[in-house]
Amino acid sequence: MEFRHLGRSGLVISEIAYGNWITHGSQVEEQAAAACIRAALDAGITTFDTADVYAEGRAEEVLGRALQGERRAGLEIFTKVYFPVGPGRNDRGLSRKHIAESIDGSLRRLRTDYVDLYQAHRYDPETPLEETMEAFADVVRAGKALYIGVSEWTAEQIRAAHRLARELRIPLVSNQPQYSMLWRIIEDEVVPTSAELGIGQIVWSPIAQGVLTGKYLPGSPPPAGSRATDENGANFVARWLRDDVLTRVEKLRPLAEQAGLSQAQLAVAWVLQNPGVSAAIMGASRPEQVTENAGAAGVRLDADLLAAVDEVLDPVVVRDPALTKANAPKART
Numbered sequence: 001m002e003f004r005h006l007g008r009s010g011l012v013i014s015e016i017a018y019g020n021w022i023t024h025g026s027q028v029e030e031q032a033a034a035a036c037i038r039a040a041l042d043a044g045i046t047t048f049d050t051a052d053v054y055a056e057g058r059a060e061e062v063l064g065r066a067l068q069g070e071r072r073a074g075l076e077i078f079t080k081v082y083f084p085v086g087p088g089r090n091d092r093g094l095s096r097k098h099i100a101e102s103i104d105g106s107l108r109r110l111r112t113d114y115v116d117l118y119q120a121h122r123y124d125p126e127t128p129l130e131e132t133m134e135a136f137a138d139v140v141r142a143g144k145a146l147y148i149g150v151s152e153w154t155a156e157q158i159r160a161a162h163r164l165a166r167e168l169r170i171p172l173v174s175n176q177p178q179y180s181m182l183w184r185i186i187e188d189e190v191v192p193t194s195a196e197l198g199i200g201q202i203v204w205s206p207i208a209q210g211v212l213t214g215k216y217l218p219g220s221p222p223p224a225g226s227r228a229t230d231e232n233g234a235n236f237v238a239r240w241l242r243d244d245v246l247t248r249v250e251k252l253r254p255l256a257e258q259a260g261l262s263q264a265q266l267a268v269a270w271v272l273q274n275p276g277v278s279a280a281i282m283g284a285s286r287p288e289q290v291t292e293n294a295g296a297a298g299v300r301l302d303a304d305l306l307a308a309v310d311e312v313l314d315p316v317v318v319r320d321p322a323l324t325k326a327n328a329p330k331a332r333t
Contacts, residue, residue, distance in 0.1 A: 001014050001015070001016065001043060001044025001045060001046075001294065001297050001298075002014075002015045002297045002298040003015060003046075004200075004278050004279065005200070005278065006117075006147070006173050006174055006200045006202070006278045006279075007173045007174060007194070007198045007199045007200030007278060008173075008198030008199075008200075009147060009171055009173040009198070009200075011076065011116065011117075011146070011147060011173065013046070013047040013076050013202075013278060013279050014044065014045045014046045014047045014076075014279065014297075015272055015278070015279050015280065015297055015298075016043075016045055016047075016268070016279065016280060016282055016293060016294050016296065016297050017045065017047035017048065017049050017078075017202060017279040017280065017281045017282070018036075018037065018040040018045050018047070018048050018049070018281070018282060018283075018284075018290065019048075019049040019050065019204065019281035019282065019283050020033065020048075020049075020050050020054060020059045020062065020063055020283060021050075021051065021054050021059070021204070021283060030062055030065075032285065032286070033062050033066065034062070034065070034066045035286075035287045036284045036285070036286065036287050036289075036290050037063065037066040037067065038066070038287070039284075039287035039288075039290040039291055040284075040290050040294070041070065042291075043290060043291055043294035044294070044297075045290075045294060046074060046075055046076055047075075047076040047078070047279055048063060048067070048075065048076070048077050048078065049078040049079075049176075049202065049204075049281050050063050050077075050078070050079050050080075050110075051079055051080035051081075051083070051119075051121055052079060052080065052081055052083075052085050052102055052105060052106050052109075053080075053082075053083035053084070053085055053121070056085070057085065057105070057109055060079060060106055060109035060110050061109045061110075063077075063110060064109055064110040064111035064112065065111070067110075067111075068111060072112065075116075076116040076117070077110060077112060077115050077116055077117075078115060078116060078117040078118075078119060078149070078202070079106045079110065079115050079117075079118065079119070080118075080119040080120070080121035080151060080176075081094065081098065081099055081102040081103070081106070081118065081119070081120065081121060082094055082120055082121035082122045082124060082151075082329075083121055083122070085102065085105070093124045093126060093127055094120055094123075094124035094127045094131075094132040094135070095124075095127050095131065095132075095135070096131055096132075096134070096135040096138075099132070099135040099136065099139065100135060100138070100139075103115075103118060103139050103144050103145065104144075106118075107144060113143075113144075114143055114144055114145060114146060115144070115145050115146075116145075116146050116147060117145065117146070117147045117148070117149050117173070117174060118136065118139055118144075118145035118147075118148055118149070119148070119149040119150060119151050119174070119176055120132065120136075120148075120149070120150045120151065120153070121151050121152075122151065122152055122153075122328060122329050123150070123152075123153050123154070123157050123328055123329065124329070125328075125329060125330065125331040126331050129157075129160055129161060129164060130164060132161075133161060133164040133165060133168055133170075134168065136148045136165075136170060137168040137169075137170045140170045140171075141170075146171075147171045147172075147173045147174070148165065148170055148171060148172045148173070149172065149173060149174035149175065149176060149202070150172070150174070150175050150176070151175065151176035151177070152175075152176070152177055152178070152324060152327070152328065153175060153190075153324075153328075154189070154190070154324050154325050154328070155189040155190050155192075155193035155194075155321075158175060158190065158193055158194060158197065158199065159193055159197065162197045162199065172199065173198070173199060173200060174199060174200050174201070174202050174278065175190065175194055175199055175200075175201055175202070176201070176202045176203070176204060176281075177190060177201060177203060177204070177324070178203070178204055178205045179201065179203035179204075179205075179206065179271055179274075179277070180203075180205055180206050180207065180208045180212060180267060180270075180271060181208070181212060181252075181267055181270050181271075181309060181313055181317070182208045182211070182212070182240065182245070182313065182316065182317055182318065183205070183208065183317075183318050184317055184318065184319050185318060185319060185320055185321050185323045185324055186201065186321070186324070187274075187319065187321075188319070188321045189321045189324075190321070190324065191274065191276040194276060195275075195276050200276065200277070200278030200279075201274070201276050201277045201278060202277075202278055202279045202281060203271050203277055203279070203280050203281065204281045205236075205281075206267055206268050206270075206271040206280040206281070206282070207264050207267045207268065207282075207293075208237075208240050208267070209236050209237035209240065210237060211237060211240040211241070211245070211246070211249060212249060212252070212263060212264065212266075212267035213262070213263050213264040213267070214249060214250065214252070214253055214263040216240075216241060216246055216249075217246060217250070218243040218246040218247045218250070219243060222241070242316075244315070244316055245316045248312055248313055248315070248316055249263075249313075251312045252266065252309065252312060252313075255305060255308055255309060255312070258305070259299075259301065259305055261295070261296070261299065262292055262295075264289075264292060264293055264296075265292065265293065265295050265296040265299065266296075266301075266309075267296075268280050268282065268293055268296035269296040269299035269301055270301065270306070270309060272296065272297075272299070273300075273301055273306065280296075282294075
């Protein structure tokens with residue numbers, strides 16, 4: 001395993017992080033989830049990402065139980081707050097009330113006294129940013145989180161939050177966006193702004209919900225047991241299950257073989273070539289997937305291979321930076 005600083009902070013994390021969105025507590029039984037976490041630890045992964053909303057809190061519980069007995073100081077545990085976790089009007093968002101209650105719930109489920117990184121899962125257009133950042137400052141000063149991050153925020157939102165974080169003297173160090181060979185909307189605005197401010201990217205879906213592994217073939221039904229056949233994951237992968245995309249992904253196979261990598265490893269290694277990326281989050285339903293993906297750590301891709309990837313995928317790559325804002329939550333009426 002290779003390790004990187006999270007942005008310009010002093011926190012060092014594994015460049016492959018293990019995440020349990022969709023899988024733990026829903027798609028994968030706990031015994032299988034625990035086996036995946038053990039495989040991650042065996043591969044040298046020390047960074048684990050989850051959220052209070054995943055599987056209605058069960059994902060945090062599964063992760064907390066699986067990491068019991070591990071040396072806490074040797075792990076970096078990340079979680080998030082924003083999405084609804086209950087029926088109440090205040091069981092969502094980034095208000096002081098919800099943040100104060102949510103951090104305590106996450107710590108209880110994770111069986112830990114603190115998280116290394118507490119992230120705003122989305123921007124909350126209904127709460128003043130000052131209130132949100134002051135609440136995060138209280139969490140940090142209480143020793144319940146060491147660092148603060150955001151997820152899927154625009155460049156302007158990140159800049160405003162960073163200014164307040166500096167005034168409040170709390171470490172805002174990360175953004176967690178979707179990023180892959182196919183989805184590159186952060187490159188033009190979010191990455192340069194973050195680099196200027198010393199904020200690192202912890203990217204999710206680097207293999208585009210499994211599409212970049214090459215297991216989905218044009219003109220063929222999705223393989224049994226794949227995310228495209230699961231009720232919890234099918235909506236997320238659907239955008240890529242077009243023949244024009246899948247045909248071009250097939251053309252990555254010889255490029256991966258040329259580099260001595262699987263297609264999944266090529267996809268993960270590709271996002272790690274971006275100097276703004278601190279870690280790539282990988283999920284898994286089987287331990288062997290964890291081991292394979294961890295093999296992308298430390299891989300350096302040469303310029304000719306990167307150019308070849310661009311040539312193959314260019315017609316189907318999504319780049320519009322406006323999509324970060326377009327996909328963000330809107331104020332409730």
